[in-house]
Amino acid sequence: MADRITLKGLRARGRHGVLPAERAEGQDFLVDVALELDLSAAARDDDLTKTVDYGVLAGKLVKVITGEPVDLIETLADRLVDVCLDDERVQTATVTVHKPHAPIPHEFADVAVRLRRGRAER
Template sequence: MTDRIVLTGLRARGRHGVYDFERAQGQDFVVDVTLELDLGPAARSDDVADTVHYGELAGRLVAILTGEPVNLIETLAERLAAACLADHRVGAATVTVHKPQAPIPHDFTDVAVTVTRRRAVR
């Protein structure tokens, strides 16, 4: 059985991008995360210690979004996924990074990348 925790629309201002003006001005990034894990222990105990605390996870993800700049949102998504997998209970993480203010010279609503990373089976 695979259960999920989903965090959608986490927004923070970062300075990621290839261009100097993106680094200087910054822009909003929006992140959606789906964690796959067994929620049975938490459901049985009714104790937040038996699950991924999504408030604390959001704080770790915002620290990455607002932290050290990277050129590509692909790199940013990879770092966010690694942070999700740092909790040993998470078997897989799907992370979408939206860059709605990307420097594209045409009308558009959003540009995003999605990565799915799974814990290595031992």
């Protein structure tokens, strides 16, 4: 599918991680989302109800990020993909969770997990 909606750099504070300090203090997570769906009706009719409202989606994603803690960002990414696929128009969702302040004792630029799931994989 050629049509895509992307949301990049969504930032929210969560308490995800395996270390006690990560749970206690929390840290910022950055999320990128790409949704593949048919946008022709929305474009043709100039109608928000015929597409994914990315403002509403962002709110739902932030609720997951700031919600129940998990140990792994793989689990967090999986939960976020599920939120994206809740809209039946979305055929494929790609979610990347960045953990820029991961507790790594070396200098690094980013740690990220990327999941791509299609409707058939649910």
